[in-house]
Amino acid sequence: MSGSDAVRDAVREVAGRAKQAARALATAPRDQKDAALTALAQALVANADRIVAANTEDLERGARTGLAPNLADRLRLDEARIGGIADAVRDIVRLPDPVGEVVRGSTLPNGLTLRQVRVPMGVIGMVYEARPNVTIDAAALALKSGNAAVLRGGSAAESTNTVLVGLIREALESAGLPADAVATIDPWGREGVQHLMRARGLVDLLVPRGGAGLIKTVVENSTVPVIETGTGNCHVYVDASADQAMALEVTMNAKLRRTSVCNAAETLLVHADAAQTFLPAVLSALAGQEVRIHADARALEIARQAGVKAEPATEEDWYTEYLAAEIAVGVVDSLDEAIAHIRTYSSGHTEAILTSDLRAANRFTAEVDSAVVAVNASTAFTDGAQFGLGAEVGISTQKLHARGPMGLAELTSTKWIVTGDGQTRP
Amino acid sequence: MSGSDAVRDAVREVAGRAKQAARALATAPRDQKDAALTALAQALVANADRIVAANTEDLERGARTGLAPNLADRLRLDEARIGGIADAVRDIVRLPDPVGEVVRGSTLPNGLTLRQVRVPMGVIGMVYEARPNVTIDAAALALKSGNAAVLRGGSAAESTNTVLVGLIREALESAGLPADAVATIDPWGREGVQHLMRARGLVDLLVPRGGAGLIKTVVENSTVPVIETGTGNCHVYVDASADQAMALEVTMNAKLRRTSVCNAAETLLVHADAAQTFLPAVLSALAGQEVRIHADARALEIARQAGVKAEPATEEDWYTEYLAAEIAVGVVDSLDEAIAHIRTYSSGHTEAILTSDLRAANRFTAEVDSAVVAVNASTAFTDGAQFGLGAEVGISTQKLHARGPMGLAELTSTKWIVTGDGQTRP
Known part of the structure; x- marks a missing residue:
């Protein structure tokens, strides 16, 4: 048996055990699932020392191998962060159980009753980068929705994730649920992910969460169903009719609330009729927050007149998700031009219009083809908790x-349940 | 440029035009879409002669190249069948427009209003085998739901499909919609399908419909999102407590109503306590309809005693979707054994239980993991029209x-529309 075959067999063994465990999860009542989650929240707090010790190992290894500072920051856990993760698990306990919800139902003319009911997906694979909080979030959401989870959390977090997955499995067992419902394939590294992506029949859904490269690899190589998440080249368009004070506040919030997250704005488009008054104000404000500005010819000229430092935007800039204090700024002559620009360059995550013109608002929301379109609101609201959905496993684009x-x-599918008293079809 | 590059460019050109046309479809009001569909129904009837002539060409070519008789039958169109296809289009006209339906909505504590609204997917690719009625069904469903469609209808039906796609495009134009919203890639044959499957960013959803080989190829090679349809290794389980007269009627209907369709039963499982009385009756009835019987050891012995011809079922039989007058028959000792058998061998399409035991019914519907689970009803009801959904583009497994x-x-996705008056996120 070659090395690759051994890895394939090992990954399929983990996924197969998860599939077996998923059967128990699928019919587990909410009380039992919530008991496991509550036990997990308690265990996280009670074992904070062990978690921090393992995390320190990861951070030290990261320091030796040159892990970037922003990645080290996402990897780092301390008692406060662990408390926050435990609180997030308790929030999930409070959410209603999606399993069993009747989505549609009817009684047919022949007397058959029909119910379309939410059921778990089965086994959910999660492939993400070294962020240990995602290990807990993903496992807790999968568990609450009656699914098993197979996790690949990134080599840089391996020691931390080993402890966390151990705690999850103990919590499952304490509630009488199978430990195999949550497992990691971290021991098999990147090669393991290749086999997880092709474990058709064992994995029902694969969710990659992380950088564009990771997501592209998973989307292009999976034979199991995938949901693409997270790339957010979000736009703010300031219409001619916008309330400019509002537009300034929303633009600053969308760009600067947190620059490293997918709902942050990356491009600002301004209608030519508003540009002479709005751009000097917003460019000065952005520059004042040390935002690097990439501007098209007209915006560049206005920046120059306003004494704001800016550099010419390249074609590449319009495609870029900076995830940093940088922004691309362009002037458009019409709503049509703004919509066309967004259609060309957007990743389909979130776009906002600032306007007081009802027709412009309606056209923007109808014609912009993104997951979220916002009128007079910050792009930063695109978030499961903000939308009242509870926690989120990612943002699908x-x-x-x-x-x-x-x-x-x-994280659920549906099943049709048909009940009769002997009906046959003519 | 190699031949393959030329095919890729040609297919991407067709898909790109469809993507462009999809924008007009996405915001077209129901009246306009229905006008195009009504024009199409009229054109089908008015051009029946042309369609039959093209179909005759296909059938003659098929006769020369050895097309199987059952495939020739599916390919054949006459005036009556064309009338039926036109009626199906008129049925779609009468269905409500799914686009714009508000799925969820709320007002957040900060005053933001949230609506999750159905929107078209964009461009839907359909890959199917030489059944010209699917050309019209798929195009009509795509159009009604605001989508563009790129069709690959099988070389054996190429002449027929050329005429049909021409009529669809004329109907679109007659209603002021872009003709490019429906196009075929048949001229580029199987190689064209390879490029359609990889046209990420141009095709939003690919639906393969046809034999298991076609579906497997599409699922395993696509980089665009795919929905797997149609393989139906459906089971009927007759519980110890079943009303045996009812069970006989339902089993015969499930197996024999139409043997070539995906909702036909392929395996009959009978509880040991019912086997001695039920099997002689059902096996005689099946044999009386010339159904070939593959039986496990116990069922074989009962068949022998009843003087019914049967042969031993192989492991392969339990996996087989016969799509013919054949059935696999097994005896199980418990509901658990029946559920375990179905979990192992089923394709996840439709399974039925015959029982008068409420607990057995509830366990079966909860634990069998298939798209449709039926209690005391035929598997033959799994069908969009029967379920009251109107026409169907396929059955997802x-x-x-x-x-x-x-x-x-x-055939729709959703979009979140967020409306505010300047909200920013703290």
């Missing part, structure tokens, strides 16, 4: 199955 | 996005 923030309902 | 019959709603 594809159109199949789920679009936008993915909460518990998005 | 996967869990992502759609499960079971796919009607108009299943």
Whole structure:
């Protein structure tokens, strides 16, 4: 047996055990699932020392191997962060169980009753980068929605994730649920992911969460169903009719609330009729927050007149998700031009219009083809918790199955239940 | 440029034009879409002669190249069948428009209003085998749900499909909609399908409909989102407590109503306590309809005693979707054994239990993981029209996005529309 075959067999063994465990999860009542989650929240707090010790190992290894500072920050856990993760689990306990919800139902003319009911997907694979909080979030959401989870959490977090997955499995067992419902394939590294992506029949859904490269690899190589998440090249368009004070506040919030997250704005488009008054104000404000500005010719000229430093935007800039204090700024002559620009360059995550013109608002929301379109509101609201869905497993930018923030309902499928008294079809 | 590059460019050109046309479809009001569909229904009837002439060409070519008789039958169109196809289009006209339906909505504590609204997927690719009625069904369903469609209808039907796609495009133009919203890639044959499957960013959803080989190829090679349809290894389980007269009628209907369709039963499982009385009756009835019987050891012995011809079932039989007058028959000692058998061998399409025991009914519907589970009803009801969804584009056997019959709603995605008056996120 070659090394690759051994890895394949090992990954399929983990996924197969998860599939077996998923059967128990699928019919487990809410009380039992919530008991496991409550036990997990308690165990996280009670074992904070062990978690921090393992995390320190990961951070030290990261320091030796040159892990970037922003990645080290996402990897780092301390007592406060662990408390926050435990609180998030308790929030999930409070959410209603999506399993069993009747989505549609009817009685047919022949007396058959029909119910379309939410059921778990089965086994959910999660492939993400070294963020240990995602390990707990993903496992807790999968568990609450009656699914098993197979996790690949990134080599840089391996020691931390080993402890966390151990705690999850103990919590499952303490509630009488099978430990195999949550497992990691981290020991098999990147090669393991290749086999997880092709474990058709064992994995019902694969959710990649992380950088564009990771997501592209998973989308292009999976034979199991995938939901593409997270790339957010979000736009703010300031219409001619916008309330400019509002537009300034929303633009600053969308760009700067947190620059490293997918709902942050990356491009600002301004209608030519508003540009002479709005751009000097917003460019000065952005520059004042040390935002690097990439401007098209007209915006560049206005920046120059306003004494704001800016550099010419390249074609590449319009496609870029900076995830940093940088922004591309362009002037458009019409709503049509703004919509066309967004259609060309957007990743389909979130776009906002600032306007007081009802027709412009309606056209923007109808014609912009993104997961979330906002009128006079910050792009930063695209988030499962903000939308009232509870926690989220990611933000889908594809159109199949789920679009936008993915909460518990998005981790379920449905099943039709037909009940009769002997009906046959003519 | 190699031949393959030329095919890729040609297919991407067709898909790109469809994507462009999809924008007009997405915001077209129902009246306009219905006008195009009504014009299409009229054109089908008015051009029946042309369609039959093209179909005759296909049939003659098929006769020369050895097309199987059952495939020739599916390919054949006459005036009556064309009338039926036109009626199906008129049925779609009468269905409500799924686009714009508000799925969820709320007002957040900060005053933001949230609506999750159905929107078209965009461009839907359909790959199917030489059944010209699917050309019209698929195009009509795509159009009604605001989508563009790129069709690959099988070389054996190429002449027929050329005429049909021409009529669809004329109907679109007659209603002021872009002709490019429906196009065929038949001229580029199988190689064209390879490029359609990889046209990420141009095709939003690919639905393969046809034999298991076609579906497997599409599922395993696509980089665009796919919905797996149609394989139906459906089971009927007769519980110890079943009303045996009812069970006999339902079994015969499930197996014999139409043997070539995916909702036909392929395996009959009988509880040991019912086997001695039920099997002689059902096996005699099946044999009386010239059904070939593959039986496990116990069923074989009962068949022998009843003087019914049967042969030993192989492991392969339990996996087989016969799509013919054949059935696999087994005896199980418990509901658990029946459920375990179905979990192992089923394709996840439709399974029925015959029982008068409420607990057995509830366990079967909860624990059998298929798109449709039926209690005391024939598997033959799994059908979009029977379920009251109107026409169907196929029956999904996967869990992502759609499960079971796919009607108009299943050809849509959703979009979140957020409306505020300047809200920013703290």
